[in-house]
Amino acid sequence: MTGIRQLADHLQLSIGTVSRALNGKADVNAQTRERVLKAAMELGYVPNQSGRSLRKGTTSTVGLILTQGNSLGENNDNFFFGVIHGLQTALKKHKLDLVLLLCSRDEDPDSFLQRMVAQRIVDAVILTATRTHDERFDILRRANMPFVTLGRSESLGDASWIDLDFEGIARSSVTRLFGRGHRRIAVAVPNVDANLGPLFLEGYRQGLADCGLPFDENIVFHAETSEEGGYDVAEKVLATEDRPTAILLIAELMSVGLYRRLGEAGLTPGRDLAVIAERESPVGRFLLPRLTCFRLDLDALGRMLGEMLLSNLPTFAENYKDVPKGKIWPLELVEGESDPPLEMKETLLSDG
Structure with missing residues (x-):
């Protein structure tokens, strides 16, 4: 690796002259600057960033x-x-x-x-x-x-x-589901201490209050924000005595595991459990039914x-x-098919 000293020795110039040429200083004539830049390219000159940082007092x-x-x-x-x-x-x-x-x-x-x-x-x-x-x-x-x-x-x-806007997402999701006939709405929040969890949960509480629904700790599920976490949440939903008809997920990745576990139980997302997720990601394009989520x-x-x-x-x-x-x-709602009206679910069940 060629440094400034090797470059100066090759050109038989002082280190100061080479440095000023490389940095475009006006006190170096055009012919010398061109000669220095050409040699730097040919020899693979690499500037010493550590030295520059020490001189400048910054790293940029x-x-x-x-x-x-x-x-x-x-x-x-x-x-x-x-x-x-x-x-x-x-x-x-x-x-x-x-x-x-x-x-x-x-x-x-x-x-x-x-x-x-x-x-x-x-x-x-x-x-x-x-x-x-x-x-x-x-x-x-x-x-x-x-x-x-x-x-x-x-x-x-x-x-x-x-x-x-975690609060806004959760609050508007509860309102949307309530308007579609759902009265037992669960939520999945992170099992880590990141502040987004309490914010999402607060928005969920506000949404329930807006709709006159009670808060039930038994349908607040804590899990990893991953596919595995969504699978675990579905397990908890299935084990709930008074099973919710809808759920909010803090992360769309959780929907992959949730869909998988519901399918294993013979249930269909959307029909048997309405789902809304916090944020859109590429995986949502390949889920059936297509997930209702939020875009930014x-x-x-x-x-x-x-x-x-x-x-x-x-x-x-x-x-x-x-x-x-x-x-x-802000985030924008992306409507999918995973949160149909509750009466549609009941119609599908009766037809089945």
């Missing part, structure tokens, strides 16, 4: 912290692929790179963040899988490291954040998240002063 890098198996990025979910594209679109305008910092499911998220901060491998971070009370915010504040969050928390203070613009979400981060970086803050400090991101 933003870290997106993900926890393996967290409730938003698990298994085949495409959520973060779309968000990352939008993030990179916003950051590359200012020549900032995005790196993924993956916290193992076996490592404490607070310890992981402390290690990343101590190494100073990024200039700012984006936190995900926020908890109701999250110690990571204090870690970043003590380190004077800018950050934004994808998710809300009671510990946020004045930090910038974006979150999906992941690319736009990622761009907004990037702009929020830029508004917290001193170098770029002035250009992003109109970016909001917090935003609940």
